[in-house]
Amino acid sequence: MxxxxxxxxxxxxxxxxxxxxxxxxxxxxxxxxxxxxxxxxxxxxxxxxxxxxxxxxxxxxxxxxxxxxxxxxxxxxxxxxxxxxxxxxxxxxxxxxxxxxxxxxxxxxxxxxxxxxxxxTYSDLSEFDVKRIIAYLGITKNSRRYYEFSDLSEFQLFNNKNKMCQIEKIEFNLQDSKVKDYVKLIKPGDMISESLANGLIDKGITGVKIGGGCIMETVD
Structure with missing residues (x-):
């Protein structure tokens, strides 16, 4: 998922x-x-x-x-x-x-x-069994500096010191995570499952942008 x-x-x-x-x-x-x-x-x-x-x-x-x-x-x-x-x-x-x-x-x-x-309702990243986070600093693609974290607490320390950082990818274990089809996080923001995304598209819901930013992926 x-x-x-x-x-x-x-x-x-x-x-x-x-x-x-x-x-x-x-x-x-x-x-x-x-x-x-x-x-x-x-x-x-x-x-x-x-x-x-x-x-x-x-x-x-x-x-x-x-x-x-x-x-x-x-x-x-x-x-x-x-x-x-x-x-x-x-x-x-x-x-x-x-x-x-x-x-x-x-x-x-x-x-x-x-x-x-x-x-x-807001969720917290601590509710997910996070395995890896890829974050970056920099506005343009050419200026981005990437950082990788295998521990959520390390990312949280980094984020506290670098409030402008953005998350590109979050990898998490599905079995041990409290994941829903709609997830609202302070960072990276609102996330939806691929199933919900397809449901919105199939019903012709207008005004939405899906994908193109952070992605949360399940890993073994």
């Missing part, structure tokens, strides 16, 4: 806009002042059971396109995606950790299905 990096598409023809990241804006009119807004975004909980205290209203950017999975700004880091009920229907067919769906409203566009802020 391999896991592929999961994110949103960046192409203008998919987003409808050229920023390469998001097509929705969080409506900050729900806040009384700047201090309240800052507190909401900076202290948004990772714990999916904690209630959200403000309405989740969004505006579609001019020329932006509605997809099944979308990003927005300003972002709530633990929950970066707005997802359609169509996406959730696919996800329900797979083995996942608990997640919560917070209804959202679009103020300047009509949509033909329900959309939600997607909050998913």
């Amino acid at each position: 391999n896991l592929l990096e999961f994110s949103t598409a960046w192409e203008p023809e998919v987003l409808g806009v050229n920023n390469g990241i998001y097509q929705l804006e969080f409506d900050e009119g729900v806040f009384n002042n700047e201090s309240e807004s800052d507190d909401f975004f900076l202290n948004f909980p990772r714990d999916i059971t904690k209630p959200i205290t403000k309405p989740l209203n969004f505006n579609l950017l001019k020329e932006g396109k509605i997809n099944d999975v979308m990003r927005y700004a300003p972002i709530l880091k633990p929950a970066p995606y707005i997802v359609s009920e169509k996406f959730i229907e696919v996800l329900r067919e797979f083995d996942t950790l608990p997640y919560s769906l917070e209804p959202v409203s679009f103020l300047n566009v009509n949509v033909d299905m329900k959309y939600f802020l997607f909050r998913y």
Whole structure:
């Protein structure tokens, strides 16, 4: 069972806009002042059971396109995606950790299905029987410096000193790992199984980018 990096598409023809990241804006009119807004975004909980205290209203950017999975700004880091009920229907067919769906409203566009802020339970790399991690420093491929770790604690020490490092590959033992079809890690981020990836593709889920970044591979 391999896991592929999961994110949103960046192409203008998919987003409808050229920023390469998001097509929705969080409506900050729900806040009384700047201090309240800052507190909401900076202290948004990772714990999916904690209630959200403000309405989740969004505006579609001019020329932006509605997809099944979308990003927005300003972002709530633990929950970066707005997802359609169509996406959730696919996800329900797979083995996942608990997640919560917070209804959202679009103020300047009509949509033909329900959309939600997607909050998913975080996992930790310690829950996997990690055998090897390949990480790197450097922005461009030509400038990358690679580092290999056979011990998770060694990687964690390296990561603490090099917060900008990225993970290219994680090899783990499947039998002794708590692996689901959807895994959310602080680093490398959201990962999905090849089975879930195929399910999303088969159902025509729009706005997603699958693979091309970190990969988690099972080893004997």
